Amino acid sequence: MSDKLLEVKNLAVVYNTDDAVVHAVNGIDFSIKAKETIGLVGETGAGKTTTALAILRLLPERTGRIASGEIVFNGENLLENSRKEMRRVRGAHISMIFQDPMTSLNPTISVGDQIYESLKIHNYENKSKEQLNRRVDELLELVGISAGRKCEFPHQFSGGMKQRVVIAIALACEPQLLIADEPTTALDVTIQAQVISMMFDLKEKLETSMIMITHDLGVVAQTCDKVAIMYAGEIIEYGTVEDIFESDRHHPYTAGLFGSIPDLDVETERLSPIEGLMPDPTDLPQGCKFHPRCKQCMAICASVLPPKWQEGEHVIACHLFAKGE
Amino acid sequence: MINPASSASVRRYKKKSRLKETWRRMKKNKLSLIGLAVFSVFVLVLIFADVIVPYEVALKQDMANRFASPSWTHLLGTDLYGRDIFARIIHGTRNSLTLGIAAVVVGMTLGGTLAAVAGYYGGKIDMVIMRITDTIFCIPFMLLGLSIVAALGPGLRNILIAITITAIPNYVRIIRSAILTVVGQDFIEAGRACGARNRFIILRHVLPNAIGPIIVQATMQVGTMIIYSTAFSYLGLGIQPPAPEWGSMLAEAKNYMLSAPHMIIAPGMAIVLVALSLNLMGDGLRDALDPKLKD
Numbered sequence: 001m002s003d004k005l006l007e008v009k010n011l012a013v014v015y016n017t018d019d020a021v022v023h024a025v026n027g028i029d030f031s032i033k034a035k036e037t038i039g040l041v042g043e044t045g046a047g048k049t050t051t052a053l054a055i056l057r058l059l060p061e062r063t064g065r066i067a068s069g070e071i072v073f074n075g076e077n078l079l080e081n082s083r084k085e086m087r088r089v090r091g092a093h094i095s096m097i098f099q100d101p102m103t104s105l106n107p108t109i110s111v112g113d114q115i116y117e118s119l120k121i122h123n124y125e126n127k128s129k130e131q132l133n134r135r136v137d138e139l140l141e142l143v144g145i146s147a148g149r150k151c152e153f154p155h156q157f158s159g160g161m162k163q164r165v166v167i168a169i170a171l172a173c174e175p176q177l178l179i180a181d182e183p184t185t186a187l188d189v190t191i192q193a194q195v196i197s198m199m200f201d202l203k204e205k206l207e208t209s210m211i212m213i214t215h216d217l218g219v220v221a222q223t224c225d226k227v228a229i230m231y232a233g234e235i236i237e238y239g240t241v242e243d244i245f246e247s248d249r250h251h252p253y254t255a256g257l258f259g260s261i262p263d264l265d266v267e268t269e270r271l272s273p274i275e276g277l278m279p280d281p282t283d284l285p286q287g288c289k290f291h292p293r294c295k296q297c298m299a300i301c302a303s304v305l306p307p308k309w310q311e312g313e314h315v316i317a318c319h320l321f322a323k324g325e
Numbered sequence: 326m327i328n329p330a331s332s333a334s335v336r337r338y339k340k341k342s343r344l345k346e347t348w349r350r351m352k353k354n355k356l357s358l359i360g361l362a363v364f365s366v367f368v369l370v371l372i373f374a375d376v377i378v379p380y381e382v383a384l385k386q387d388m389a390n391r392f393a394s395p396s397w398t399h400l401l402g403t404d405l406y407g408r409d410i411f412a413r414i415i416h417g418t419r420n421s422l423t424l425g426i427a428a429v430v431v432g433m434t435l436g437g438t439l440a441a442v443a444g445y446y447g448g449k450i451d452m453v454i455m456r457i458t459d460t461i462f463c464i465p466f467m468l469l470g471l472s473i474v475a476a477l478g479p480g481l482r483n484i485l486i487a488i489t490i491t492a493i494p495n496y497v498r499i500i501r502s503a504i505l506t507v508v509g510q511d512f513i514e515a516g517r518a519c520g521a522r523n524r525f526i527i528l529r530h531v532l533p534n535a536i537g538p539i540i541v542q543a544t545m546q547v548g549t550m551i552i553y554s555t556a557f558s559y560l561g562l563g564i565q566p567p568a569p570e571w572g573s574m575l576a577e578a579k580n581y582m583l584s585a586p587h588m589i590i591a592p593g594m595a596i597v598l599v600a601l602s603l604n605l606m607g608d609g610l611r612d613a614l615d616p617k618l619k620d
Contacts, residue, residue, distance in 0.1 A: 058517055062448050090520035098518075103511040108533040108616055117529070118519045153616040169519065 004072075005209050006055070006094075006177055007031040011069035013047070013054050013233075020282035024050040026233040027069070030226075032177070037203070037210040039220040039241075041257075042230035045278050048213045051230075052179045055211075056094060057086050074176070092122040095170040097180040101162035101187075105154040111165045112136050112150025118172040139168040144198065160191035167199055171206060178203065178210045184219070196223065217261065221245055226313070229254050232279050232289035239314035251316045252294045288319065296320060350613040357609020363602035371418045383412035383569050392585040402587040404577065410591050413569035417592070420564050421571040422599065424485060425551040432489045433543050436496030441527050443497070444504035455501070458494040466491050467556065479562045488553050492546070499542050503535035510534075537611050544607030548600025571595050 008030050015022040025047040032038050040048045053059050055071055057078060071078045078089065098104040105114060115136045123132065137147035143164040154162055163183065170178060183199065184192040200223055203210055212224055220227055220241070227244045229237040229251065237244065237251040244254065256274035276293035279285055285292055291301040300319050309321035351357055370377065387407030395402045401410040443454040461469065473487040507513070508531060516526045555572025557563035564570045571592040578588035 056518055058514065087520040087522065090518055092520060096515070096518040098511050098515055100511055104515045106512045106516075106530050106534065108614075109529070110616075117521070121519060121521055121525075155617050166515075169515075 003033050004031045005034050005036075005074065007070075007072040008051070008055070009070040009072070011051065011054060011071065012067040013050050013059065014065055014067045015060075015063045016065065017063060022281045023284055024064075024233055024281060025054065026284070028228075028230070028233070028235045030228050030235060030238065032209045032211065032226075034176070034209055035207050036226065037200075037212055037224045038226040038228060039212045039214060039224035040228050040230060041215060041217065041220055043215065043278055045281065046230040047233040048230055049181055050233075052096065052181050052211065052213055055179065056090055056096060057081075058090075088122070091118055091175070092124075092173045093175055094177045094179065095173070095175040097163075097166055097170045097178065097183045099182040099185055101159055101166050104166055105162055107154055110151050110153055111157065112140070115139055115150075115165070115169050115172055118169050122173045135172070139172055140165075142171075142202065143168045159187050160195055163187060163191075163195050164198070167195075167202070171202060171208070174206055175208060178208050179213070180210060181213045182215070183212075184214075184216070192219075217257065229257070232284060233281065234289060234317065235315075236290065236318070237314075237316050239312075243312070243314035247314060249311075249314070249316065249321065251290075251318050252296050252320070253290050256293075288317075347610075347613045351609045354609035354612060356605050357612075360602040360605025360607075360609065363598055364606055367418060367422060367599055367602070370415055371422055374415050374419055378409075378412040378415050380416055382409050383416040384408065384567050392581065392588070394585075395587055401591045402585070404574070404588055405581065405585075408567075410574070410588065413574060414571070414591055414595055417569040417571045417574060417595070420481060420568065421551050421554075421596070424481065424488075424554050424570075425547040425599065427485055428489050428492065428550040428554075429543050429546045431485070432492045432496055432546075433500075433539065435489070436493045437500050437532075437539065439493070440497045440500035441504055441532060444501040445508055445523065445527050445531060447508075454497070458497045461491070461494045466553075470553075470557065471560070471562070474557060474562045479557075479565060481564055484554050484557050484563050487557070488550055492550065492553075496542070500535065500539055503538045504531055507531050507534040533614075536614060540607045540611045540614075541604075544603040545600070547603050548596055551596050551599070 008028060010027045010029060011025055012027050013025040015024055028051065030038065040051065042048050054066055066079060073094065081089065116132055119132045119135055136150060140147045140150055145161060145164055157165065184195055187195060196219060214220060224241055226240055228235045231253050237254045260271055260273045262271055274293055279289055279292065287303045288301045288306045291297045294301065298319055306317045306319045307322045309316045309318065385408060387403065390403050390407040391405055393399050393403040399409050399411065401414065404410055439454050443451040470487040470491045473490060474483055477483040477486065513526060513530055516530050551572055554563055555576055558570055558573035559576040563573060566573065574592040575589060582589050
């Protein structure tokens, strides 16, 4: 138990909108050990970002609600923390990198000051201004930006550099857990590679655990230790990178995801996507959430929740495997 | 980790304060410098009014010399009681400028606070603040102002209260809409994810990004506020005669607009100059504060 840095147990999040109740996350479990990286993969709307926001307790106050579950971080349940305690956790112990570096920096404050700010908020050791400023320089150099540019404003940086600044802010207080919400989606491919390799070098150096939210399976293969495939608010397949990428047993959805990646060596006219769309989260289907799109759907899938098939750390929630065993 | 070159540049940066930087950039805008110069003249006049012309001159009546046109003895002519208009303009600065600026500063501060709270938190708080604002909006401006002055009694301070309260809903609306465009952005969320307090986020991240429309509105409003206060003077509830004030001078001159136009031109010009100079200044200031328009 104690080696687990973060443990999410049976987490469910709902959004209460005017028209309907949106079931964004429906009872997911996963855990992260220190220095480990877990990839959360899934389509848009699968509940990846919602999970991340729930961990930081940053769900939109009026609509989002954690319906059930526990989020245990370092042995304490974050859901029982007061707002003040939560503020101490955010940024200092768990920090987040947002998707779009263009909008996640304040355009009216110089980048140096924005990094400084995060340090100052969590300055529990009463370090002097000078010490904090030196740390800002250090952080900028760490992400490969010369400290001389700290007085410049975000608009003077390119997208990739802005994301580096965002990473510097996130790492400022040496958090134990870093949540990266599609950190490279807004960047072009060459910059993506740079930013990701830099992020992982730093992660290794600072011994930070990480939750990597992405829909890029390539990034996952390269960087993660564990992978959780999410679909309609559930983790339908979970395992180590080897389990997901090497094993021949897969959830039909995962198989579909891999099937839709174009193969460089084979000439095809069209890509082969998974037919259909994600189910409406206000009106989820009975039984297995994936059954309306599943090519291997059986009668039982439409009515009974699939059991979890497990082999080592590899978990698949599908009737196919339960039957075979 | 740090090389000496970079720490040297850091030290150079430390010296360049925000204030100096803003000034350096504002200097480039010649129009805003003109605005600043004109406005400074008014402020100097306000401070040294008694040195320029003794206060008695502004009150002394000379019935033999009514409606005199501008001349060397009376630089801007005389009014219907033969009082020197130049002296009245000079001493009117104290009342009018104080009133105009104080009304805007107080109104903007209160209105801005309410707007920031409403826009940032949203939900019920927003609802309550905005509905109260709407309610005040519905009451005719003059009626509300008059009731306040009638309840409190005439005088500079009470007029100030009256015009400030009646103007606040306007500010709340404008500032709230400016704030709403900022609140939805990612860096606000990122600030929360860093563990910042709401108050800190509002003051440091929300307001600076919404400052443009606020400054423009504030500088425009000074002139408007001076003219609004005129209405009270006109009804005898404002600054009491014979104390000089631009608004009441304007009101007095109105009846003689065709026969003695100099009477209306002088206070009118004074109000225009104040409003215009502040406006030019505000424009330059807004550009200077926006780092994206740098250099």
